[in-house]
């Protein structure tokens with residue numbers, strides 16, 4: 001556990017880390033430095049002062065995103081998959097859009113200064129605009145974790161038909177099918193994001209375009225996966241009941257959402273990550289046990305819940321089985 005003085009001192013540095021990374025993104029440094037480059041050459045090509053550029057490059061080295069050899073800087077091998085724009089696992093679309101939602105002058109927002117337009121998470125166009133960011137999150141970090149969680153289920157080896165509710169991208173569906181081509185995956189998402197997903201898959205993936213509050217979920221499915229999407233259920237129990245009815249006998253429903261504890265003050269990653277949207281009036285987090293309770297109310301006989309440590313914070317995994 002980090003001491004309070006150490007934590008407070010670290011907070012002085014924390015915003016600078018983001019700003020240094022952001023400078024690197026804006027200047028396209030990570031693509032420019034993929035094969036290494038001399039600082040004088042780089043400064044000339046960017047029209048920047050060499051001394052100042054070196055200060056920023058050294059900071060990126062301190063953050064282990066670049067390597068330095070004399071006056072030559074190169075993108076670090078461990079960072080390259082996530083920071084090169086041409087990499088399958090590039091996190092750049094996420095890094096360039098998520099901060100627009102998460103960062104703000106907190107004091108100004110708290111004081112109600114400036115024209116604040118809250119993001120409208122119920123607007124399908126909002127999710128369509130988030131498509132590149134979601135795909136990048138999935139490819140760069142999310143889907144590895146999700147596949148690991150699916151593989152931890154005893155049912156997984158026998159699962160043939162999967163529904164990904166509020167999928168956000170085709171990435172998980174394609175990974176599931178690549179693992180075992182006999183599987184079929186249906187993804188459900190709002191139009192126009194669903195149309196975008198349909199354009200990125202072949203006939204191995206079925207796409208349902210609609211709102212899960214109203215649309216038929218198809219089926220029967222052996223497994224229904226719902227990750228960070230159930231906030232948009234108008235009646236959570238009703239949506240979960242509909243999901244239960246769309247499962248085959250012996251089917252399993254899996255939810256991955258945060259579960260806030262300590263009177264909604266933990267885990268820190270979620271409380272801080274969703275602070276600015278919450279200040280602007282958009283507060284969608286679930287509390288610990290809320291989904292498990294709704295799953296039981298929806299008629300599932302058995303609900304198993306556990307906390308999962310992820311690179312984006314502690315998340316609650318709820319696995320529901322059986323008829324109530």
Ligand SMILES: C[S@@+](CC[C@H](N)C(=O)[O-])C[C@H]1O[C@@H](n2cnc3c(N)ncnc32)[C@H](O)[C@@H]1O
Nearest residue numbers: 127166167168189190210211212227228229232
């Ligand atoms: C935060 S993203 C989560 C994406 C993905 N499941 C994940 O865990 O990364 C929320 C997703 O839910 C979808 N969504 C929001 N409201 C929905 C609704 N009423 N019906 C279907 N999908 C919805 C959004 O379009 C988006 O793809």
